[in-house]
Amino acid sequence: MIMHASRAMLTGSYHSGELLKKITVIVRNPPLNTRRNAEALRMSVGLTLREDKVTVIFMDDGVYSATHMKPEFINFPSSKKEFEVLSMLNCALLADKISLDKRGIKNLIGNVKTAERDEIVRTITGSDIVIPF
Amino acid sequence: MKLGILLTTSPENENTNTVIAISSAAREQGHDVSIFLMYDGVYNVHKKEFSGLVDKGVNIAVCALNVEQRKVSRVEGILFGSQYDHACIASDVDRFISFG
Numbered sequence: 001m002i003m004h005a006s007r008a009m010l011t012g013s014y015h016s017g018e019l020l021k022k023i024t025v026i027v028r029n030p031p032l033n034t035r036r037n038a039e040a041l042r043m044s045v046g047l048t049l050r051e052d053k054v055t056v057i058f059m060d061d062g063v064y065s066a067t068h069m070k071p072e073f074i075n076f077p078s079s080k081k082e083f084e085v086l087s088m089l090n091c092a093l094l095a096d097k098i099s100l101d102k103r104g105i106k107n108l109i110g111n112v113k114t115a116e117r118d119e120i121v122r123t124i125t126g127s128d129i130v131i132p133f
Numbered sequence: 134m135k136l137g138i139l140l141t142t143s144p145e146n147e148n149t150n151t152v153i154a155i156s157s158a159a160r161e162q163g164h165d166v167s168i169f170l171m172y173d174g175v176y177n178v179h180k181k182e183f184s185g186l187v188d189k190g191v192n193i194a195v196c197a198l199n200v201e202q203r204k205v206s207r208v209e210g211i212l213f214g215s216q217y218d219h220a221c222i223a224s225d226v227d228r229f230i231s232f233g
Contacts, residue, residue: 023223039141039172039199046216050224129223131139131231 021052021128027062040133041082055092066112087111137226141233143173144180148232169219171196194218
């Protein structure tokens, strides 16, 4: 359980007369044993509907979701569309470098950027809402 | 103050009791509470104590896609909505808590 104060008054950007929130979704589970990570990405797309700034961080085993997988080989739905939409909407997609190095992962999906732990911390602390999914 | 809650776990998880307790306490103190259920969290609509929050003035919305996937039947007083409802809650509240 994590509680986050709304700090839009301090940190939010201004758009069409309304303060927008910075929302960060953290994906941290293995990708193929449940639909959890796919749902996190679908939720992230949904959270853009009010034009808030959404960032997705892949950490721990969640970084596997940001690799070139073929989930259809095991009849598991692909999240390709969600990745495409999030990229199209200019949502930042960050993969934690420490988690990647620990797992020997080098190749990420094109629009996912490797981020040092400092950047991950800055993103989280600069957010109005953080949703570990 | 407006409080938003996301619940993604099913009723056997302790999260459900925590959400019920926090929501009830917040309502007693006069705060607005909105809950969004998605993923396995949609099963909570059939827990009596949880759906009873509606009578206390808590707004509850669920992701209709997850409801359909899990064949959960509708409950009066609970909005069977979409991810847009979640986006609205996240955007409008003063505090947001995630239980997953």
